[in-house]
Amino acid sequence: MSTEPEPYDFSLILANSVHDMKNSVGMLIGALDELGAGETAASDPAVRDMSKLRYEAKRLNSNLIQLLSLYRINELGYALNLMENDVEEVVEECFRGKQEAFMQLQGVDSRMDLDPDLVLVL
Known part of the structure; x- marks a missing residue:
């Protein structure tokens, strides 16, 4: 019986952290979409700022999804x-x-x- 601790799988820890961040960003996008529902005055600086925030949050979410996809491909060997x-x-x-x-x-x-x-x- 071995008394040595199991080594940590850093890639799994990182993937779980990325997944959690992706979920949080998704909730943020949902909240921004609700706050921005019905926006029509493109000249309003607040509307423009809200649009920029949604754009950046969606871009970040997309990047996190790409990272998770690469992790799964590497770990599970997905076929094309x-x-x-x-x-x-x-x-x-x-x-x-x-x-x-x-x-x-x-x-x-x-x-x-x-x-x-x-x-x-x-």
């Missing part, structure tokens, strides 16, 4: 599941869907001009 995706839909979801309100408040106008037959393997 490649699928064809319509490029226009991917751009629309990633770019416009998540950033459109922030871009409008910043006065950024965007236009998409993509070949409708273009596909991306992800």
